[in-house]
Structure formats: structure tokens, C-alpha cells
Amino acid sequence: MGLVAQSLPGIHITSPATYLSGMSKPAPTRYRTLNWSSYNASLRERGSLSVWFDPDMDWHAAPSGERGRQQTFSDAAIQACLTIKVLFGLPLRQTTGFVASLLRLAGLDWPVPDFSTLCRRQKTLAVQLPYRGSGGPLYLLIDN
Numbered sequence: 152m153g154l155v156a157q158s159l160p161g162i163h164i165t166s167p168a169t170y171l172s173g174m175s176k177p178a179p180t181r182y183r184t185l186n187w188s189s190y191n192a193s194l195r196e197r198g199s200l201s202v203w204f205d206p207d208m209d210w211h212a213a214p215s216g217e218r219g220r221q222q223t224f225s226d227a228a229i230q231a232c233l234t235i236k237v238l239f240g241l242p243l244r245q246t247t248g249f250v251a252s253l254l255r256l257a258g259l260d261w262p263v264p265d266f267s268t269l270c271r272r273q274k275t276l277a278v279q280l281p282y283r284g285s286g287g288p289l290y291l292l293i294d295n
Contacts, residue, residue, distance in 0.1 A: 199288045204257045208293065224264045229272045231293045232264055238291070243269050 184190050212222040235253075236246040243266035251263045264272075 196288060200291075201288065202253055202257075202291045202293070204254070204259055204293045206259065210261045223262075224268065224272075226272075226276060227293075228261075229264060229269065229276055232269055233273055233276065234291070234293075236269070238289075 208227060209225045210228045212225045212228075214221055232246055232250050235241070235250060236243065239246075239249070241249060246269065247263050247266050254261050254263065
């Protein structure tokens with residue numbers, strides 16, 4: 152014999168699934184685009200990216216005067232690569248390829264740090280990224 156719910160006067164017993172299915176959310180507000188040319192222009196501007204490299208930047212490390220192998224790349228060069236890594240969410244190998252193509256587009260004949268160099272140096276170098284709101288284009292200036 153199954154479980155039988157006895158109904159009391161004025162009380163209606165229903166399952167939770169039936170109760171929740173009867174509730175509905177209000178319909179979300181629908182926005183209509185009226186000015187398609189400005190909307191398309193704003194979508195194109197979202198993808199705008201400007202990366203500026205200072206040709207006078209110290210890309211190579213200065214001699215430290217300590218024993219052992221000297222560092223090839225300056226802290227500024229490593230921080231520039233790691234900043235690009237963090238901004239675009241790239242793995243280290245893809246970061247080196249991306250930085251190499253940026254340097255080639257900028258017309259700079261600088262060597263690119265190896266991914267293992269970036270991995271080793273990122274442990275001791277703190278990359279400072281200020282908060283940036285989503286409004287407006289992204290400008291990345293790389294200098295000393």
C-alpha cells in the first residue's frame with residue numbers, strides 16, 4: 152500500500168517539482184540596436200590593441216659583476232614578456248612566439264627570452280599590473 156496524503160480542508164499538498172514549475176521568472180529586458188554603424192564601430196574598437204616598444208629600452212642585462220654566468224635579459228625585458236603573458240592569458244611558449252612577432256612588427260632585432268628563462272625568472276620577479284576597467288582601448292607601453 153502506497154503512501155496516501157490526507158488532505159485537510161484549506162490545505163493543498165503538492166510536490167516541490169510541481170510547486171517550482173509553476174513559478175516563472177520575469178522576462179529579461181530586450182535591447183534593440185538602433186544605430187548599427189556606431190554599434191559595429193564600437194565592436195571593432197574592442198579589438199584595438201596598441202603595443203609600443205621604446206627602442207632605447209635596456210633589453211639586455213647590464214653586467215652584475217658577480218661570479219658565474221651573467222643574465223642575458225634585463226628585468227624590464229622579462230617583465231614585458233610576463234606582462235603580455237598575464238594580459239592575454241598565454242602559456243610561456245606561446246608568449247615567446249607572440250613577443251617575437253611583436254618585436255618583428257616593431258622592426259626591432261632583439262632576441263626573445265626562452266620559455267625556460269621566463270619560467271625561472273618569473274619566480275623572483277614581481278609583475279605589477281594596475282587595475283584597468285573594461286571601458287576603452289588597451290595601451291601597452293614598454294620602456295625602461
